[in-house]
Amino acid sequence: MVTGRPPRTVAAALALAVTVPMLSACFAEPSPHEAVRDFLVGWQTGDYATAARRTDGDEQQVRRALEDAKIQLDAASFRFALKGVRSVGERVEADFAAEVDLGENNPLWEYDGKLPLHLVNGSWKVRWSPSVLHPQLRDGQRFAVKIDPEGRLPIVDRARDPLQELADLHVASVIPAKLKDPVAVCEQLAKVTGFPKDRLLSRILSASPKFAVPLVTFGRARFARLRQQLEAIEGIQFSIRPEAVAPASPTQIVGTVTAVTPETEQQLGGPQRAGNTVGRDGLQKAYQEHLTGTTETSVITVDLKTLDEVEELAKWRPGRTAAPVHTTLDRHTQQAADAALAGGARGMIVAVQGSTGEVWAVSATKEYHQEKDALAGKFPAGTTFSIVAVEGLLKAQVDLGQKLACPPDRTVGGVRFHQAGAPAGSQPTLQGSFANACVTALASLARRIDPAALRDSAAAFGIGSSWTLPLKSFSGSMDPLKNDAATARAIAGQNVMVSPLSMALVAGAAASGTWHPPLLVLEPKSPDLSAEAEQAKPVSPVKLDDRTVDTLRTLMRAAVTSGSARTATAPGDPVHGVTAAASRGGKPLAWFVGWQGDIAVAVLVESTDSTAGATVAGQFFRNLRQGM
Incomplete structure (x- = not known):
């Protein structure tokens, strides 16, 4: 599956190359613009120390907040464009447009933000608060991303009866709030499954804390082979999800389906979330994108004390909706x-x-x-x-x-x-x-x-x-x-x-x-x-x-x-x-x-x-x- 979007590391580099000249051109004279420029460019490029110095907040706390925002969103990159700077008396406010690449074949999250500025000892500073990151983010809150993949739809015969039979898929999940050591869990799971530990960890850290996060999905045979090792990992829970993936006759025309593995990830053109399935051959492979459609994605805020979800900031299901493949087979x-x-x-x-x-x-x-x-x-x-x-x-x-x-x-x-x-x-x-x-x-x-x-x-x-x-x-x-x-x-x-x-x-x-x-x-x-x-x-x-x-x-x-x-x-x-x-x-x-x-x-x-x-x-x- 080809998404047309650049890889994660390339995306960040492109954002910088395109946006920095535009930002720099806006700031020809010493003014509040310099503070806005340094803050946004520092945030965009990951130079959080420079960005933090342009705020009136504690530099260590600001730097950690910017780092955490990237982790909580599992973001591939941030891009910013200055929309304007307004001055009302001694109060100055800059408007900017943000574009966050949520990675893993997810959409771009676009929103408008504001940077309030004021003079501190003769220097312009961004007045720091969580609302600098997003206008609706408050003290005591964090970002999180919720993913709801659309289930694989069937291949059907001319009478629209499914040409697949049910087979059990085994899903390994975690509840982030219950994990004592997420890093250790991901290291062990990566060793057993071959999935990159950093990608497993990023899914945990960006998820809503109280809800189960699917990490890896297994077919029956692979799960049976790895079960003993998987059950030894503390914090992993398992569930069975029946799904119509076993092909009915003509099996080689319909094609086989497997859960995504490290090997099949590349076939789909990028990292996939647990629960994704891939057609290995036949019509299942030919119509992979049509059968799987897209994933519903939500960006939310979470209360840091209760770990409850507070507010939904954005929600979308981009691209093509999954659809059955209607064949002529009788x-x-x-x-x-x-x-x-x-x-x-x-x-x-x-x-x-x-x-x-x-x-x-x-x-x-x-x-x-x-x-x-x-x-x-x-x-x-x-x-x-x-x-x-x-x-x-x-x-x-x-x-x-x-x-x-x-x-x-x-x-x-x-x-x-x-x-x-x-x-x-x-x-x-x-x-x-x-x-x-x-x-x-x-x-x-x-x-x-x-x-x-x-x-x-x-x-x-x-x-x-x-x-x-x-x-x-x-x-x-x-x-x-x-x-x-x-x-x-x-x-x-x-x-x-x-x-x-x-x-x-x-x-x-x-x-x-x-x-x-x-x-x-x-x-x-x-x-x-x-x-x-x-x-x-x-x-x-x-x-x-x-x-x-x-x-x-x-x-x-x-x-x-x-x-x-x-x-x-x-x-x-x-x-x-x-x-x-x-x-x-x-x-x-x-x-x-x-x-x-x-x-x-x-x-x-x-x-x-x-x-x-x-x-x-x-x-x-x-x-x-x-x-x-």
Whole structure:
């Protein structure tokens, strides 16, 4: 999280560089101005001895009061600007504007102050009282800062149900007024946790004395590991705060959350208060600022004798209010996808709504990652790419009913293609070869299709599109088509790389007649994207040619009713789809790309059986039908 504010030490230096010349310019002649100048510059720069000498108070007490004000406010810096000096008889008063940087990603506290001056033995002195520090500060009082962090809000599914489950966070707190030795407590806590002891101490010294101050928050495992050492620290008390941070399925898309640690502090761009949580991955990391919002901060006065709070001087909650992240994920569809892969298959399923491109489910077994593989993985498309090639074939006036044999081997442009056993019942036509995913037959059409037309078709189906998602994703790529061999390999999907997400969108385009870019989050519209992503132009839907869509529906229905995708059959609306065999890294892979109703899917599983993906898809569609 980047706040845009300078670090604590840098902030003080900048304040001095900007303000001192302005202050000095106001005091050209010996006058009350010199006393005002020396006092404000001394206070601002931490030269409290000089500031104290310009008052009529006890120098040691004034110096300590200025030091204490900085500690009580846990201030990174003070900046002052003189507004004017008024003289009424022998009484002189200077007006100034104060700007206090409260640090720890807190806001600037701005207020107007007054410096009463009078002559003491011929020298102008600031008439000292606590009201010099702030007009409402009285004798017997001190400053304090109250912090109320806004709780982390959930990531929710399309029905706005949380995609997190409750998990216990353990909070270590202290009540400042009850501590015998705050310094010792912070030294011990820093040794156990790794948090800087000076930051822990500053939180205690700036807090309201009678109220518990959270210092460190632990997840269950870390607390269990450190519990014995923590309980040995006198004055530390513990509480359990249930918070919805454990991700529900799809866990790697939703992302994990942890309590802030010394290591994760840097990820958020500066010191964080106990109770803050940080998204480590997934949407929790992408939307860290949106989910956590800001912290309510109050500056108060406290009675030094009773330690009761007296008056609130300022209160604000700056910046963005936290908001849930509303996703397109559908719990029912996700459960159906998870259950379909629970039967022993190793692989992935991505399900989208064909008419919108909304991602409804992303599921993967432990061998694969839901984001890195299902959304952003790069896999050979195999003959599922024939879906895309159909448009180019139609433009070339290829007759789908023409005879087209499916031999075990065929050479095109010097490249050998092999069909691993012609499917039983295959028909020697283009339609039959499409339905049965015949590599050798489809590759033989390379000379009939214009490479430029094939590239245009790929673009129409989103292959290589520049969409942006809040998570990593891959839209696909195709090698240059320099000759017949390259074109044949493209039709066979051997030099075309895709992700399960990109192929689910291809199926959605065939189902709805329009290709839609993917959508994973409905609100907010975008996370904090990189500069490159922010400059990317929005990707628009692409309406497909009606003839192409009608032909694809016919071909992909035939593949389910009488071709290699027969195991995808399920009750309800007709299932359309195709299968393909591929391999990556020596692992045999089986694709199914298709749809039922408005739910389009891409299934990719490890198997030597090219129909294995269709089998998993059929189980997925049956799960949806059964209300799983």
